[in-house]
Amino acid sequence: MYPELVEQTELVSRELIRITLLFPEMWMKSIDSLAAKYSGGHDISEIVRELQSHYKRLYNPETLPEYRFVQEFGKDLSIAYESLLQFYKARNPVPGSYNPDSNLTTIQLFKPDIEVHRTAQLPRQMCIQGSDGNEYTFLLKGLDDLRLDERVMQLFGLINSLLSKDSETARRSLAIERFPVVPLSSNSGLIGFYSNTNSLNQIVIENRKAVNQPNRLELNYACQFTPNWTTLTTMQKVESFEYALSNTPGNDLHRAMWYKSPNAEVWLERRTNYTRSLAVMSIAGYILGLGDRHPSNILIHERTGKVVHIDLGDCFEITWHRVHFPEKVPFRLTRMLIKPMEVSSTDGIFKHTANHTMRVLRANRESLMAVLEAFVYDPLVSWAYHQETDDGTNTNYTKQDRTLSQDGQPDKHSSKRHSSSSTGGLGSSTKQSISNNDCYFADTKAWNTGNPKARAIVKRIHDKLVGTDFSNKQLVVSEQIEKLIQQATATENLAVLYSGWVPFW
Numbered sequence: 001m002y003p004e005l006v007e008q009t010e011l012v013s014r015e016l017i018r019i020t021l022l023f024p025e026m027w028m029k030s031i032d033s034l035a036a037k038y039s040g041g042h043d044i045s046e047i048v049r050e051l052q053s054h055y056k057r058l059y060n061p062e063t064l065p066e067y068r069f070v071q072e073f074g075k076d077l078s079i080a081y082e083s084l085l086q087f088y089k090a091r092n093p094v095p096g097s098y099n100p101d102s103n104l105t106t107i108q109l110f111k112p113d114i115e116v117h118r119t120a121q122l123p124r125q126m127c128i129q130g131s132d133g134n135e136y137t138f139l140l141k142g143l144d145d146l147r148l149d150e151r152v153m154q155l156f157g158l159i160n161s162l163l164s165k166d167s168e169t170a171r172r173s174l175a176i177e178r179f180p181v182v183p184l185s186s187n188s189g190l191i192g193f194y195s196n197t198n199s200l201n202q203i204v205i206e207n208r209k210a211v212n213q214p215n216r217l218e219l220n221y222a223c224q225f226t227p228n229w230t231t232l233t234t235m236q237k238v239e240s241f242e243y244a245l246s247n248t249p250g251n252d253l254h255r256a257m258w259y260k261s262p263n264a265e266v267w268l269e270r271r272t273n274y275t276r277s278l279a280v281m282s283i284a285g286y287i288l289g290l291g292d293r294h295p296s297n298i299l300i301h302e303r304t305g306k307v308v309h310i311d312l313g314d315c316f317e318i319t320w321h322r323v324h325f326p327e328k329v330p331f332r333l334t335r336m337l338i339k340p341m342e343v344s345s346t347d348g349i350f351k352h353t354a355n356h357t358m359r360v361l362r363a364n365r366e367s368l369m370a371v372l373e374a375f376v377y378d379p380l381v382s383w384a385y386h387q388e389t390d391d392g393t394n395t396n397y398t399k400q401d402r403t404l405s406q407d408g409q410p411d412k413h414s415s416k417r418h419s420s421s422s423t424g425g426l427g428s429s430t431k432q433s434i435s436n437n438d439c440y441f442a443d444t445k446a447w448n449t450g451n452p453k454a455r456a457i458v459k460r461i462h463d464k465l466v467g468t469d470f471s472n473k474q475l476v477v478s479e480q481i482e483k484l485i486q487q488a489t490a491t492e493n494l495a496v497l498y499s500g501w502v503p504f505w
Contacts (some may be wrong), residue, residue: 023058023069027077030054048084055081094130095138096180096192105130114140125193137193138180145313146189150181151375152288152312158371159284159361166360174280174353177301177308194310196302200253200336201295204505207252218244218504234496241495244504245335252505254339257305270305272349275341277306279353282331285309286484287361287368287464289457291319293332294501316376316457325498333488336505346485354481362477365465369458376457 034047058074061067097105111127117139124140156176163169180192198206205215214220221244222229226236257274261267285293291314299308319327338345361368460469467475470483487493494503 023061023066026054026057027073051081051084094128094136095182095190097130097136103132105132105134107131111135123191137195139191139193140188141191142188144188145186146181146183146191147186148315148375149191149312150183150189151378152290152315153178153181155288155368155371155375156284158367162360162364162367163280163357166356169356169360172276172353172356174276174357176281176284177277177306179308179310191310194299194301194308197299197308198302199296200298200300200505201502203256203300204252204295204336207256218248218250219499221247222504234492237495238492241503242491248504250335250505251339253300253336254342257300257340260302271340271342272305274300274305274307275349276353278337279350280357281307281309282333282488283354283357283361283481283484286330287461288315288372289317289320289460290315290331291317291327292501295505298332317460325496325501327497327501328493329488329490329497330484331488333485334494334503334505338489346489351481351485354484355477358481359477362465362467365462368465369462372461373458376454376461 030050034050037047055077058070058077061070091104092107094105094107108129108131111129113127115125117123117125121141121143123142126138126140128136128138130136156178160175160178163174177194179194181189182191183189208215208217219229222240225240225243226232229237229240232240257270258267261270284290290309290312292311293309297309297311299310300306301308333346341348341350344350463469467477467480469480475483497503
């Protein structure tokens, strides 16, 4: 009698416990609790252990309601659990963090919040927590081809390696500021978010707002001199441009760097870092033919003063050959960038650093040419940047996250001029051809070593690296740098640039 009584009591107790927390309630509470733990940074192994007990019950239903629950939700819950186990067992490294000389930093978790930037392509800012306890911020970009940007970063890595092996450049710690670029597909990818930086555009706008100056200060003076700016001839634009510069200080970046430095020692260090990094990137960008250096594509690090360039998709001087507003400067060296150099201007640290950088690159031109030729002849990337229409006009467009007018705001006409945006994006006509496989392979076959454009690009890069880029006469490094500075600062080259490039700054 007593064993039977105990058995019946256990059955009643077990069923009472069962109905106090049914399958739907149990899973809802568990999912909410575990999601909160995940967001709070708990170890994922702890979450997996808690779920295991629930899945044991899921695979062994006993009552009719439990069978119905399993039939309706069991498959989805099983798939979710398998995916969680797969993520738990995986050791995916944090993008761009791999270093053969240190321990592998793996992805611990993704932060649940994603910030959408209000720019043309609405990139998503996301945060990854690594196994080392640090947080890594990335921009997730869609409708954007980042494969060329990845190759540019590889080139910058080679340049940094060459600079570190030369005694003069290594002693000055000359290097290009880099960031991770991870293409996920032909039209999406991750870009490492460079923290503690402000764009030149942002710095100028904030400084002018503090002193109650309009963002369009220089353009206002130019329009006072002659109101019909867009219809002027080159000489008239030069006169108007010089008039605007002579009536405005153009020292916004200089003032910002001075006021944000706690003392003179820090300011001097930041100024030196700024000038050196600007010079190194100017020469590297010139060799690569990097264009579209408008104020939003140049960042200044708040603490170190170093210059960081983003949006690296316009290579091989394609901006020099645009039908409208071609660029005629080798790199951006406007007065806004020169002012922080102070009394020595471009004749001091900037020129000295540029000379050393060009000397190292010219001495190692075989290595650079090997990498750059791979860029030019790469059918996955380069063909898309050098297509022509039947009438011979170039169909390439500038790729930038925001096209800026003189007031620092997005240009309302930019969508007509620029059919793609941000780092490495392709024009709309190019994207249409990519979607058509037959057209794609037809174009990639044409882009080979026999292509005259490819040969012209390779020859142009070779001329830069041997000093025959200005004439058939080979120039020594110092002469080449002097001519590049003259070309970059020439008023007649700056005055005719597109207003979104903001040459006044």
